[in-house]
Amino acid sequence: xxxxxxxxxxxxxxxxxxxxxxxxxxxxxxxxxxxxxxxxxxxxxxxxxxxxxxxxxxxxxxxxxxxxxxxxxxxxxxxxxxxxxxxxxxxxxxxxxxxxxxxxxxxxxxxxxxxxxxxxxxxxxxxxxxxxxxxxxxxxxxxxxxxxxxxxxxxxxxxxxxxxxxxxxxxxxxxxxxxxxxxxxxxxxxxxxxxxxxxxxxxxxxxxxxxxxxxxxxxxxxxxxxxxxxxxxxxxxxxxxxxxxxxxxxxxxxxxxxxxxxxxxxxxxxxxxxxxxxxxxxxxxxxxxxxxxxxxxxxxxxxxxxxxxxxxxxxxxxxxxxxxxxxxxxxxxxxxxxxxxxxxxxxxxxxxxxxxxxxxxxxxxxxxxxxxxxxxxxxxxxxxxxxxxxxxxxxxxxxxxxxxxxxxxxxxxxxxxxxxxxxxxxxxxxxxxxxxxxxxxxxxxxxxxxxxxxxxxxxxxxxxxxxxxxxxxxxxxxxxxxxxxxxx
Numbered sequence: 001x002x003x004x005x006x007x008x009x010x011x012x013x014x015x016x017x018x019x020x021x022x023x024x025x026x027x028x029x030x031x032x033x034x035x036x037x038x039x040x041x042x043x044x045x046x047x048x049x050x051x052x053x054x055x056x057x058x059x060x061x062x063x064x065x066x067x068x069x070x071x072x073x074x075x076x077x078x079x080x081x082x083x084x085x086x087x088x089x090x091x092x093x094x095x096x097x098x099x100x101x102x103x104x105x106x107x108x109x110x111x112x113x114x115x116x117x118x119x120x121x122x123x124x125x126x127x128x129x130x131x132x133x134x135x136x137x138x139x140x141x142x143x144x145x146x147x148x149x150x151x152x153x154x155x156x157x158x159x160x161x162x163x164x165x166x167x168x169x170x171x172x173x174x175x176x177x178x179x180x181x182x183x184x185x186x187x188x189x190x191x192x193x194x195x196x197x198x199x200x201x202x203x204x205x206x207x208x209x210x211x212x213x214x215x216x217x218x219x220x221x222x223x224x225x226x227x228x229x230x231x232x233x234x235x236x237x238x239x240x241x242x243x244x245x246x247x248x249x250x251x252x253x254x255x256x257x258x259x260x261x262x263x264x265x266x267x268x269x270x271x272x273x274x275x276x277x278x279x280x281x282x283x284x285x286x287x288x289x290x291x292x293x294x295x296x297x298x299x300x301x302x303x304x305x306x307x308x309x310x311x312x313x314x315x316x317x318x319x320x321x322x323x324x325x326x327x328x329x330x331x332x333x334x335x336x337x338x339x340x341x342x343x344x345x346x347x348x349x350x351x352x353x354x355x356x357x358x359x360x361x362x363x364x365x366x367x368x369x370x371x372x373x374x375x376x377x378x379x380x381x382x383x384x385x386x387x388x389x390x391x392x393x394x395x396x397x398x399x400x401x402x403x404x405x406x407x408x409x410x411x412x413x414x415x416x417x418x419x420x421x422x423x424x425x426x427x428x429x430x431x432x433x434x435x436x437x438x439x440x441x442x443x444x445x446x447x448x449x450x451x452x453x454x455x456x457x458x459x460x461x462x463x464x465x466x467x468x469x470x471x472x473x474x475x476x477x478x479x480x481x482x483x484x485x486x487x488x
Contacts, residue, residue: 061284061459065273067104068116068455070094071123072219072245073263073274075130076252085131086251087263089272094124095134097273102140106456112158114151116456119163121145122170123245129177138179146182153190158414161365161454162213166220168195173222209364216241216361217454219249227253235321237279238262241361242322244274245454276455282312282322283329284459286336296438306340313342324348327362331373338380349377350387354394366409368402368417371395372424379429399425 074090077083085091098104105120106113125141128134151157152167168191174181201210214221215230218240227250233240238258240246244266251259266274285308292298298305312333315323323333330348337344352374357363362370375395381388399421408414408421423440449458 061281063270063275063278063280063284064106064458065270066244066276066455066457067094067097067120067273068123069244069248069276070273071104071120071127072248073267074127076248076260076263079255086260087267089267090274091127091131091133093272094127095137098124098137098140102144104141106458109456110450112156113452113456114148114154115157115163115167116160116452118145118148118152119160119167119170120455122167122174125179126170126173126177129174129179142179142181149181149183149187153187153194158452160452160456162217162220163454164191164194164198165214165217166454168192169220169222207364208359209361212241212361213364216243216246219245222249231256234258235325237265237321239278242277242279243454244276244278276453276457279322282315282320282333283326285312286329286332287459289336290332291441294437294441296434296441309337309340309342313337313344316342316344327352327357327360327370328367328373331370331377335373335377335380346381346385346388349374349391353387353390366402366407368399368408368421371398371402372417372421375399375424376429396425 070090071094073087074085074094076086078086094104099107103117103121104124105117109117121141121144125138125145128138128141171181171183171188171191212233214225215233218225218227218230230240231250231254234250234256235242238247238256238260239262240250240259244263247259247262250256251263263274266278269278289298289305289308292301292305312323316333316337323329331352334344334346334349352360357371357374372395374391378388378392378395381392402408403418403421403425406414406418408417427437427440451457451459
């Protein structure tokens with residue numbers, strides 16, 4: 001009954017005017033249970049975005065900008081005048097976006113993301129000091145770092161990708177600039193030892209996945225990095241791993257025109273700042289489609305979904321790097337396109353067997369999100385695609401192992417990815433009942449929508465805002481009318 005209420009809400013016409021819901025419109029059935037009039041249901045959409053607005057903005061993918069990456073772009077020197085920044089608009093953005101506590105980063109950050117904030121703050125301090133501007137901002141940033149430095153070695157804090165290499169590298173850069181961070185030797189030595197252990201690499205020291213990882217976090221290695229060697233990972237769009245920070249560091253060292261062009265194009269899209277990864281359009285659109293379908297409301301956006309999937313299918317046929325160089329995006333595109341009847345080959349997934357996966361960046365990072373998408377994709381195999389059955393087997397074993405150990409490494413919060421893994425393992429696609437899947441999806445929907453790579457970011461698409469608002473309203477109204485917890 002709850003799912004039907006959820007679907008009926010979306011089919012309602014937009015009310016002519018907004019008003020405040022009134023309990024006087026609530027009636028009682030013969031069993032004494034409260035019910036909603038259609039007019040009251042319509043009010044749930046009054047203050048939110050309407051179907052029409054979602055339809056118009058389905059293709060408008062927006063990402064939160066990154067203080068960390070913008071600071072690295074701000075540090076790129078001009079080719080003709082090394083004493084001035086190549087991208088002064090980024091430097092101005094850093095000056096204008098310090099938070100009241102002296103830090104930089106997401107304004108509404110969770111308490112367990114202090115490492116992320118430390119990284120963004122130190123990068124911003126370095127950018128300002130690099131060009132001898134914003135002395136007060138620098139001092140406030142240093143005060144924040146000093147006060148919160150203990151969190152840098154706190155295992156309870158979420159660790160962004162590469163933090164144990166990048167953050168110590170930035171501290172050394174700060175020392176070279178003459179910045180006194182007022183750090184105690186004990187904590188500093190502990191951090192440097194952690195970095196040295198990670199750089200030693202253990203048994204995976206010569207794997208391709210590790211080489212890609214060290215290239216991805218190259219800004220933290222600076223002069224220890226062979227910059228010409230990592231340019232073999234440069235993509236057609238000029239970037240390194242679609243990462244503005246990595247690309248900016250390479251541009252600063254090599255003055256590569258393609259790197260600079262990528263940064264120019266990214267700034268044209270986002271203004272005076274950059275996100276932590278770009279482009280992410282295809283991945284984000286696939287996530288949108290997946291969310292709408294799992295929540296049971298995709299039928300209200302059939303035309304928009306078909307338009308997006310037609311474009312993604314064309315990108316697939318052209319072997320677009322945005323799909324084929326990211327395992328999670330590739331596996332999700334395969335699953336959703338095949339589920340919608342598109343004729344696509346699974347050959348591209350053949351390379352991601354257990355050994356092949358370990359030799360990728362996602363494999364080295366033990367990216368649970370990528371493993372989960374490969375596992376889901378294997379549900380859509382044809383009888384002659386035996387390698388997908390092998391993918392199903394090893395990914396199933398790995399997900400169960402990570403679930404039992406509680407070791408989840410993903411671009412999402414551990415609690416959220418753990419729920420998704422648990423649902424995928426216990427409710428395989430072929431055994432799913434749509435209504436029950438919708439109910440589970442609503443229960444587990446990630447309203448926070450936070451993602452973490454080198455630094456944290458959010459999708460700011462209107463669809464996510466709408467779903468988040470709608471779910472909160474439905475839950476509160478359901479509890480109001482029935483007087484019971486949502487799932488009882």
